[in-house]
Amino acid sequence: MTITRRDILKTLGITAVAGSVLRVIPLQAAEYAHRMVNAEKAANQSYAPKFFSVHAYKTLQSLCNSIIPPDAGAQGAVEAGAPEFIDLLTSENPDYQLALGGGLMWLDNLCIDRYEKTYLDCAPEQQKEILDLIAYRRNVGQDPSLQPGIEFFSFLRQFTADGFFTSEIGINYLGYIGNTYVQEFPGCPPVPEK
Amino acid sequence: MQVKRTATAYDVCIIGSGASGGTAAKVLAEGGLRVVMLEAGPPVIPARDYKEHMWPYESPHRGAGVGGRARHDVGNEFMAPNGAWEIDGEPYVSAPGSKFRWFRSRIVGGRTNHWGRIALRMAPVDFKVRSHDGMGDDWPLSYEDLAPYYDKVEAYIGVFGTRENIPSAPDGVFLPPPKPRCTELIVKKACDKLNILCIPSRLAILTKPHNGRAACHYCAQCGRGCITASNFSSSQVMIPPAEKTGRFTLITGAMARELIVGREGKVSAVSYIDKDTREERRIHASAFVVAASACESARLLLNSRSALFPDGLANSSGVVGRNLMDSVGSDAGGYFPQLERMPAHNHDGVGGMHMYLPWWKFDRKNEFLRGYHTEFGGGRDMPGVGDYDDVCDSLEGYGISLKQECKKKYGTYIGFSGRGEMIPNENCYCEIDPQVVDRWRIPVLRFHWKWGENEIKMARDMQETYRAIVEAGGGVFLPPADIDASHPYGISDGGLIIHEVGTVRMGERPATSALNQFCQAHDVKNLFVTDGACFVTNADKNPTLTIMALTWRASEYLLDEAKKGNLGA
Numbered sequence: 001m002t003i004t005r006r007d008i009l010k011t012l013g014i015t016a017v018a019g020s021v022l023r024v025i026p027l028q029a030a031e032y033a034h035r036m037v038n039a040e041k042a043a044n045q046s047y048a049p050k051f052f053s054v055h056a057y058k059t060l061q062s063l064c065n066s067i068i069p070p071d072a073g074a075q076g077a078v079e080a081g082a083p084e085f086i087d088l089l090t091s092e093n094p095d096y097q098l099a100l101g102g103g104l105m106w107l108d109n110l111c112i113d114r115y116e117k118t119y120l121d122c123a124p125e126q127q128k129e130i131l132d133l134i135a136y137r138r139n140v141g142q143d144p145s146l147q148p149g150i151e152f153f154s155f156l157r158q159f160t161a162d163g164f165f166t167s168e169i170g171i172n173y174l175g176y177i178g179n180t181y182v183q184e185f186p187g188c189p190p191v192p193e194k
Numbered sequence: 195m196q197v198k199r200t201a202t203a204y205d206v207c208i209i210g211s212g213a214s215g216g217t218a219a220k221v222l223a224e225g226g227l228r229v230v231m232l233e234a235g236p237p238v239i240p241a242r243d244y245k246e247h248m249w250p251y252e253s254p255h256r257g258a259g260v261g262g263r264a265r266h267d268v269g270n271e272f273m274a275p276n277g278a279w280e281i282d283g284e285p286y287v288s289a290p291g292s293k294f295r296w297f298r299s300r301i302v303g304g305r306t307n308h309w310g311r312i313a314l315r316m317a318p319v320d321f322k323v324r325s326h327d328g329m330g331d332d333w334p335l336s337y338e339d340l341a342p343y344y345d346k347v348e349a350y351i352g353v354f355g356t357r358e359n360i361p362s363a364p365d366g367v368f369l370p371p372p373k374p375r376c377t378e379l380i381v382k383k384a385c386d387k388l389n390i391l392c393i394p395s396r397l398a399i400l401t402k403p404h405n406g407r408a409a410c411h412y413c414a415q416c417g418r419g420c421i422t423a424s425n426f427s428s429s430q431v432m433i434p435p436a437e438k439t440g441r442f443t444l445i446t447g448a449m450a451r452e453l454i455v456g457r458e459g460k461v462s463a464v465s466y467i468d469k470d471t472r473e474e475r476r477i478h479a480s481a482f483v484v485a486a487s488a489c490e491s492a493r494l495l496l497n498s499r500s501a502l503f504p505d506g507l508a509n510s511s512g513v514v515g516r517n518l519m520d521s522v523g524s525d526a527g528g529y530f531p532q533l534e535r536m537p538a539h540n541h542d543g544v545g546g547m548h549m550y551l552p553w554w555k556f557d558r559k560n561e562f563l564r565g566y567h568t569e570f571g572g573g574r575d576m577p578g579v580g581d582y583d584d585v586c587d588s589l590e591g592y593g594i595s596l597k598q599e600c601k602k603k604y605g606t607y608i609g610f611s612g613r614g615e616m617i618p619n620e621n622c623y624c625e626i627d628p629q630v631v632d633r634w635r636i637p638v639l640r641f642h643w644k645w646g647e648n649e650i651k652m653a654r655d656m657q658e659t660y661r662a663i664v665e666a667g668g669g670v671f672l673p674p675a676d677i678d679a680s681h682p683y684g685i686s687d688g689g690l691i692i693h694e695v696g697t698v699r700m701g702e703r704p705a706t707s708a709l710n711q712f713c714q715a716h717d718v719k720n721l722f723v724t725d726g727a728c729f730v731t732n733a734d735k736n737p738t739l740t741i742m743a744l745t746w747r748a749s750e751y752l753l754d755e756a757k758k759g760n761l762g763a
Contacts, residue, residue: 154587
């Protein structure tokens with residue numbers, strides 16, 4: 001595992017802005033879009049995807065749920081809003097549209113070839129079989145035709161982690177404490193021996 | 195396009211509103227002069243523009259920005275409006291074989307809206323390098339000349355730190371430092387084992403209420419802009435006292451194009467583009483302070499050609515654009531398993547490091563000249579987009595094991611960034627590109643860049659040092675991902691550290707320098723260049739504090755000269 005310059009700069013917090021971009025969206029616009037997404041969810045109960053077809057979006061939800069499922073520790077990526085986040089950014093970015101839209105099609109084609117069913121219609125054990133193929137880079141060695149699926153899944157995994165760990169659910173799960181006013185910085189608590 | 199001339203008479207026109215321009219505005223307006231300032235960007239309005247305390251999930255983009263744009267660069271959509279590597283319609287060029295990156299801020303306050311607030315004094319030896327090791331040039335002033343101005347700047351803006359008596363890192367006027375974070379205690383312990391200095395950092399952030407500004411409330415979000423102005427920015431700390439005098443006029447959206455030379459070879463006016471109307475306008479003043487940032491200031495002088503100054507204003511020496519320097523940068527990281535056992539706790543602190551490593555090998559002969567300091571940080575920060583890219587890629591798979599591994603790894607990384615002194619060389623400079631103009635039809639800069647051997651040896655030493663520290667601290671060393679033929683030992687691209695200086699350097703001799711020790715042009719007595727352009731060398735200290743001290747000193751000199759009637763167009 002290597003560490004990228006981006007990681008280092010991120011850990012430095014403030015120094016990180018060495019390379020940040022101006023093209024931030026104005027606060028009001030962000031709040032507006034946020035309210036819009038929430039309002040849509042409340043109105044329709046089911047969210048109307050901005051980019052993905054209904055079928056593709058359901059597949060996306062299923063994959064997000066497999067990547068970060070709910071467990072005893074916390075709810076999962078779907079509850080944390082990862083699919084909506086991914087759909088919004090994809091609707092704005094042609095590269096993501098190609099990577100994710102194309103990837104979902106690739107996945108269904110693989111499932112149809114193997115099981116004569118789309119991914120969503122596959123039985124849970126069939127879905128697991130497929131995921132176990134595309135979730136590991138080493139599988140390319142045995143079957144180079146898996147390459148596009150592995151790239152797709154690797155990107156979706158990062159994107160899903162983004163959606164989960166930037167949600168209230170994900171932040172609480174990690175145990176981040178802060179983003180608040182404190183009078184005096186308390187310093188480091190004692191490190192447990194074991 | 196029509197030209198509009200203003201009738202208003204100003205004593206001084208300042209071009210640029212960042213660390214230098216803001217300092218000049220405060221000192222000159224408070225000193226009784228009528229000051230006008232041109233800023234190429236819009237005003238900054240904290241209540242509107244700052245996103246302090248916003249959670250990632252309060253934005254539907256979660257910090258990644260529209261289309262995920264911010265995800266692929268450093269920073270996120272919550273940062274203060276601060277500038278960009280590329281600006282639409284305002285290009286710059288890297289010469290073939292060179293790669294230089296230029297970060298520009300077009301906004302009131304410039305890059306001080308987002309800077310790291312790292313406020314380090316240059317050491318006495320840093321002013322006299324040629325006398326010390328024979329390379330580069332000495333400054334035309336000494337540490338003792340500048341020390342009273344470091345005092346004034348620190349006392350005014352507020353800087354925390356501790357008195358340490360380290361020759362490479364002179365002490366200043368300090369507020370108390372914040373307590374160290376867990377990550378900082380681990381690094382401190384490792385450094386102690388290795389006899390490497392690790393001391394409280396020196397940042398322009400208030401740990402006590404100071405000059406009417408509230409103390410820091412430790413949310414770690416300085417980079418987003420601070421609503422309570424508890425850290426330093428020119429827009430919140432320098433411009434307001436200038437405005438309070440009633441003698442200060444700020445013109446935003448004003449892109450300076452050319453300085454116009456009048457009778458007696460002095461600057462009589464600046465010609466600028468009003469970006470809203472696209473009209474060309476002129477401002478007349480008795481004296482001009484150019485503080486547009488090192489390369490932008492050089493560009494303005496080089497674009498100000500006249501019969502009297504055919505090679506650019508104040509450039510009879512030919513040094514304008516030459517002597518371009520950045521800091522030597524090289525990064526690495528470490529994974530520290532002991533941090534997995536830390537209980538959840540508030541790790542935020544100030545927006546930046548609480549401790550740092552000053553240059554510690556000043557007392558011995560090294561394989562390279564000069565030195566570097568090290569910034570470091572990590573731990574249980576507010577989660578953001580991209581944080582788990584590496585965990586996802588290295589663990590692969592999916593499901594509960596992935597989720598749990600991410601939680602386990604949260605807050606266990608520490609990153610190190612070396613910032614070293616570069617020795618100027620003849621391959622590093624900027625000039626006017628003969629073909630390319632920007633959207634305002636102003637000729638743009640072309641950059642030439644090549645690191646020297648000394649810098650590459652320094653980057654190697656950084657990598658070796660960070661490996662030693664990580665291993666002494668019980669961690670696993672993570673080398674940078676971007677080591678390749680053009681980045682030996684992970685050395686940064688030129689300009690990437692955003693410490694570019696030296697392009698209109700000062701010196702005692704008019705034949706080899708453009709400015710005297712008061713930032714006044716040798717050739718043009720009513721012209722001052724006060725930003726990082728005036729630097730002779732680029733010590734391993736972040737330049738901002740020195741820019742402000744030099745500007746304060748130059749401004750007091752300008753006030754004196756104005757009183758004596760020695761300026762005036």
